[in-house]
Amino acid sequence: MAHDGILRAPVARNARQRGPREDTLDSAPPAWAHWALRWRSVTTVEPSSLRRRFSIILIAGRWSAEKHPEAIEPHLWTRDIAAEYVADTLNAVHGQWAGCNRDTRKTGQPLSAKGKVQRVDDLRAFFLDLIDWEWITPRFDPRKVLTGPLSVRAQLGPNPRIIDDASWAKLMAAGLTVEATDLKLYGSAAARAASSEHRTYYPIEMVRALIGVWLFAGLRIDEIRRLELECTRRDEGRDDKTGAPFPICLLQVPANKTSRAFSKPVDPLVGELIDAWRAVRPSQPDLIDRKTRQRQQFLFCVRGELIGSSYLNAHLIPVLCRKAGIPEHDSRGALTSHRARATIATQLLNAPEPLSLADLKEWLGHKHFSSTRHYATILQRRLTAAYRKADYFARNVRTIQVLIDRDTIMTGAAAEGQPWKYYDLGDGYCTYDFFAKCPHRLACARCPFYLPKGSSAGQLLSVKDGIDRMLENLVLTEDERAALHGDRDILTQLANRLAAVPTPAGPTPKALGTTKDAFIALSELRRSLDQSGD
Numbered sequence: 001m002a003h004d005g006i007l008r009a010p011v012a013r014n015a016r017q018r019g020p021r022e023d024t025l026d027s028a029p030p031a032w033a034h035w036a037l038r039w040r041s042v043t044t045v046e047p048s049s050l051r052r053r054f055s056i057i058l059i060a061g062r063w064s065a066e067k068h069p070e071a072i073e074p075h076l077w078t079r080d081i082a083a084e085y086v087a088d089t090l091n092a093v094h095g096q097w098a099g100c101n102r103d104t105r106k107t108g109q110p111l112s113a114k115g116k117v118q119r120v121d122d123l124r125a126f127f128l129d130l131i132d133w134e135w136i137t138p139r140f141d142p143r144k145v146l147t148g149p150l151s152v153r154a155q156l157g158p159n160p161r162i163i164d165d166a167s168w169a170k171l172m173a174a175g176l177t178v179e180a181t182d183l184k185l186y187g188s189a190a191a192r193a194a195s196s197e198h199r200t201y202y203p204i205e206m207v208r209a210l211i212g213v214w215l216f217a218g219l220r221i222d223e224i225r226r227l228e229l230e231c232t233r234r235d236e237g238r239d240d241k242t243g244a245p246f247p248i249c250l251l252q253v254p255a256n257k258t259s260r261a262f263s264k265p266v267d268p269l270v271g272e273l274i275d276a277w278r279a280v281r282p283s284q285p286d287l288i289d290r291k292t293r294q295r296q297q298f299l300f301c302v303r304g305e306l307i308g309s310s311y312l313n314a315h316l317i318p319v320l321c322r323k324a325g326i327p328e329h330d331s332r333g334a335l336t337s338h339r340a341r342a343t344i345a346t347q348l349l350n351a352p353e354p355l356s357l358a359d360l361k362e363w364l365g366h367k368h369f370s371s372t373r374h375y376a377t378i379l380q381r382r383l384t385a386a387y388r389k390a391d392y393f394a395r396n397v398r399t400i401q402v403l404i405d406r407d408t409i410m411t412g413a414a415a416e417g418q419p420w421k422y423y424d425l426g427d428g429y430c431t432y433d434f435f436a437k438c439p440h441r442l443a444c445a446r447c448p449f450y451l452p453k454g455s456s457a458g459q460l461l462s463v464k465d466g467i468d469r470m471l472e473n474l475v476l477t478e479d480e481r482a483a484l485h486g487d488r489d490i491l492t493q494l495a496n497r498l499a500a501v502p503t504p505a506g507p508t509p510k511a512l513g514t515t516k517d518a519f520i521a522l523s524e525l526r527r528s529l530d531q532s533g534d
């Protein structure tokens, strides 16, 4: 078209780096880089894992050149060298032995637990490959030596970084109303020059379909990009209870890293958005699916290329965040395509009529339950509701009213041993400063610290100026909790057991002659506590 003058210049593909950069390779010792490239040429690991593992292999080469220049080839590594590599990795920081790292935002910061484990695990996989392929004769067992300590592995927890409800609702609203004018320029200079007047390198119908799939289908980004052109199937179901018909849209998910191709139900809106895109989609050549090696038509294919792998994360999600008026990062990190999958999965599990774990496993296309359980996070609000229901605080903590005699403190009489703090027990006060530690606190033995309200000192206190009233928390023991809930047997047991236990003043209730009848009635105490703010 450029040749015929229809376009000003040929439409260029977006520039893309293929293979390792030269400066990255140059920063590793040549002998080690040779092994790394040889490994790279035959390994069958997934492209994303390949890139990470290859860079980690080069990191190990640079480390080796610095620490053991006598062993800069894998077959020269010994058990001690491998163990030293693991130890150094546990203390490594970002950017260390990383060659020419273009992303320097974290340079100098300690590696995360995941980063440490990956550096060790990927190098172990490299050594195991070399041994399996009989390229080297092992001088140590990588399975035993190249392994991260359990303490670090224990820090690797499931991390379904869900998006909070409010932000998710705003993203949905923004996604379902997106217009061409909301989009930003995208692609190389030549590609931008060829964009439509609405600045959409990708047609808006395709962008809407892409957003619909992202918002409702819970797919991995690789699955989204590899959706076949005819990936939807319509059907009709009937409600079990009412018999009313409802539309069904089944989405055919391509084979992924753990499962074969399968279909899953999605909101019919997804089917409508895909249909709208298919209606205007220019014909595209067949492309080879990188997973199945089959030639096929892809849904998200324009100008003979699949949609850019970073388009959703780096371009579209920021656009939606701006339109929705929410930040591109939250407390759990950047909003990414995968967080939609985590959010949808968690919401399906926490719905009023939730999917079972087995159903969710099928829906997500997981091979193992262990993967699905990562998403089985209980939403905070549901946890909070359950916690409230459990009534932990009210069941275990009570408050008691305390009278503080400011005058006694100010005049210094408190320092000379005068009572200044009075715990209200109902018909009397406990003047022991550490009332909470008294074993008889719920069945006061009326030791010398006890002050009856009816006594002259007790009556004086009730009319005295300068008395502050406060509440103090009491954490209840199991026996006390049962006694406060009116279990008379436990009350009697408690009383019997305390009969020989000394009071803070010294004598036991037995020695004081405090009979069971003389105990403060727990009902009074309970009323006192309840009135105090329970």
Ligand code: SF4
Binding pocket: 429, 430, 431, 432, 435, 438, 439, 440, 441, 443, 444, 445, 446, 447, 448, 449, 450, 451, 503, 504, 505
């Ligand atoms: S036994 Fe003595 S210290 Fe314990 S609550 Fe009764 S008055 Fe206070």
